[in-house]
Amino acid sequence: MEFETFEPVYESILADFGFDRASDERARDVLAELTTPFNESRLSVLDGEHVAICGAGPTLAADLDASDADRVVAASSAAAVCRDRDVPVDVYITDLDGEPELAGDLAAAGTPVAVHAHGDNVERVRSVVPQLPDGPVLPTTQAAPVAHVRNFGGFTDGDRAAFLADHAGAARLSFPGWTFEDPDVGPMKRRKLRWAARLLGWLERLRDERFVVLDGLRDDIEPLP
Ligand SMILES: Nc1ncnc2c1ncn2[C@@H]1O[C@H](COP(=O)(O)OP(=O)(O)OP(=O)(O)O)[C@@H](O)[C@H]1O
Numbered sequence: 094m095e096f097e098t099f100e101p102v103y104e105s106i107l108a109d110f111g112f113d114r115a116s117d118e119r120a121r122d123v124l125a126e127l128t129t130p131f132n133e134s135r136l137s138v139l140d141g142e143h144v145a146i147c148g149a150g151p152t153l154a155a156d157l158d159a160s161d162a163d164r165v166v167a168a169s170s171a172a173a174v175c176r177d178r179d180v181p182v183d184v185y186i187t188d189l190d191g192e193p194e195l196a197g198d199l200a201a202a203g204t205p206v207a208v209h210a211h212g213d214n215v216e217r218v219r220s221v222v223p224q225l226p227d228g229p230v231l232p233t234t235q236a237a238p239v240a241h242v243r244n245f246g247g248f249t250d251g252d253r254a255a256f257l258a259d260h261a262g263a264a265r266l267s268f269p270g271w272t273f274e275d276p277d278v279g280p281m282k283r284r285k286l287r288w289a290a291r292l293l294g295w296l297e298r299l300r301d302e303r304f305v306v307l308d309g310l311r312d313d314i315e316p317l318p
Pocket residue numbers: 147148149150151168169170171188190191248249250251252270271272273275278285286289
């Protein structure tokens with residue numbers, strides 16, 4: 094997705110959470126300084142494939158057992174569940190919120206790691222990114238892309254994973270480990286998951302696909318943009 098298409102939605106997210114665009118831009122610029130251009134041919138493993146976009150909800154382990162996807166994109170701590178179940182991760186998406194060792198281990202194994210910088214994680218970007226090998230790191234932003242820092246659309250790690258897989262040509266997306274109405278998440282996470290649902294609703298319309306994970310929710314989520 095082009096940033097011009099995403100920008101009005103980004104502005105609504107900023108307004109809803111009270112996030113500051115200039116802080117996102119500063120974080121993006123720090124990430125640009127700490128990284129080198131990512132060779133996007135590394136994402137071609139997703140092209141034409143049925144890609145599982147793994148979320149960190151409580152059903153992930155069981156959903157993985159039942160999944161017939163060709164490829165796995167793991168969002169944040171979902172990658173730890175994949176690792177524990179010996180499910181290989183093809184692409185890892187993170188804002189470095191969880192275990193920083195996961196990003197290091199996956200990048201060391203050559204797995205593409207999409208590292209996201211935003212206004213509230215710049216210190217983690219500064220401490221973790223210099224430890225990662227250059228080639229597998231795909232730097233991302235939710236603000237306007239600059240230099241080699243990319244924005245494929247999306248907000249939370251999970252829905253950004255879906256927008257990235259879409260960009261990489263995935264033929265079908267499924268969503269193991271996604272629970273939008275999760276009683277165990279706090280109010281902030283709940284709000285973020287609402288946005289994730291809206292963003293996935295937008296993406297399924299753009300792709301002319303129906304994501305089963307949204308069944309029963311569509312009447313309830315405000316359409317974007
Ligand atoms: N019930 C759920 N609880 C947590 N994450 C979920 C759930 N359902 C889906 N997800 C997706 O899984 C992703 C990874 O979740 P995790 O809790 O590891 O992330 P996080 O680092 O806090 O993510 P984010 O910062 O993007 O909110 C989330 O970004 C979200 O898109």
